[in-house]
Amino acid sequence: MESKAGCGPDPGPGIPSSPWRWHPRDVTAAAAACTVQLAVAGTVWFIVRATVTDDYDRPVAVLGPLCLLLLGPPAVAAAGLLQAVLLPLPAVAFADWSARRHGVPAWRPGVLAAMALGALWAVPCALLGAGFPAAWAWIAAGAVLPLLAVAYYRRREARRGSPYPGRSIWFHAFAQSALLVPAAVGVMAVATATGVLREYEPPEPTAARLTGAWEGPGEAVVRLDRGGRAAVTAVPDAIDGEPCDGTGTWSLDTSGHRDRVILDVKGCGSGAEWLISGTADRPELVLSVGDPDAGDLRIFVRAASGSLVADGRTGRLLPAPPGA
Structure with missing residues (x-):
């Protein structure tokens, strides 16, 4: 029998009248649909993030794609089930309960419930x-x-006259994902090739633009002077990460595919490479601490005017205290 919702058959007498209990078919249909859309959305997000953000010149982990291939499908399916439980399933159950209790078209309370739950999870x-x-x-x-999807499988089940197998619903979901995920990859490839999605391009500042003070985490400061002199305060050593102070020299290396600042400071390592990142308007100096391929990144930005003060005793540049 068609429900007053106008968008699907009545779920049938086997469904509990309470809005807090869900039919297994509805759970499977909602979870499968959530899985498909999360797989596509996750693919698009991953490609966009990998394209428009800086990878800091790090190599791709060899086991990364393999782990993604093996663990991705069950992880996305679990996330799809969680999404279904948090939003569409309560909305469906509330719509059915309201339609039976108050005799209103089910789509109205369903829309209101989805909007209300969306607002709740948006907080x-x-x-x-x-x-x-x-x-x-x-x-x-x-x-x-x-x-x-819930409305669609309710109609299918009503036409069949028997319960719709959950494994068939999941088979449909995986088949759709197998088609839509490669399609999303193709669309993003076209968007990148045509310039709709622009790849990240690191800045290439001149040595003159790099001179000045740069602030990092905590009290870490790097000062690059004209003439190639440098001074550092509480800057982590590139090997062990221990903070160190000192003076030395710096130079701009443009020989590779990414520009770098080479910093030679006594007691802080020799020939430490600082990757130039950020944007042309807001460049950054990035130091990898530990393993060059997977170390911790320490990002330094240009110090704003008045953000640093000189220590009267040692002459070190330190972040200005609040209100100074």
């Missing part, structure tokens, strides 16, 4: 730095495909 995203309206819109939009 922690906003606290983490994402804009609330954008987070709300994206989260609520993520419920559309699972809700449509």
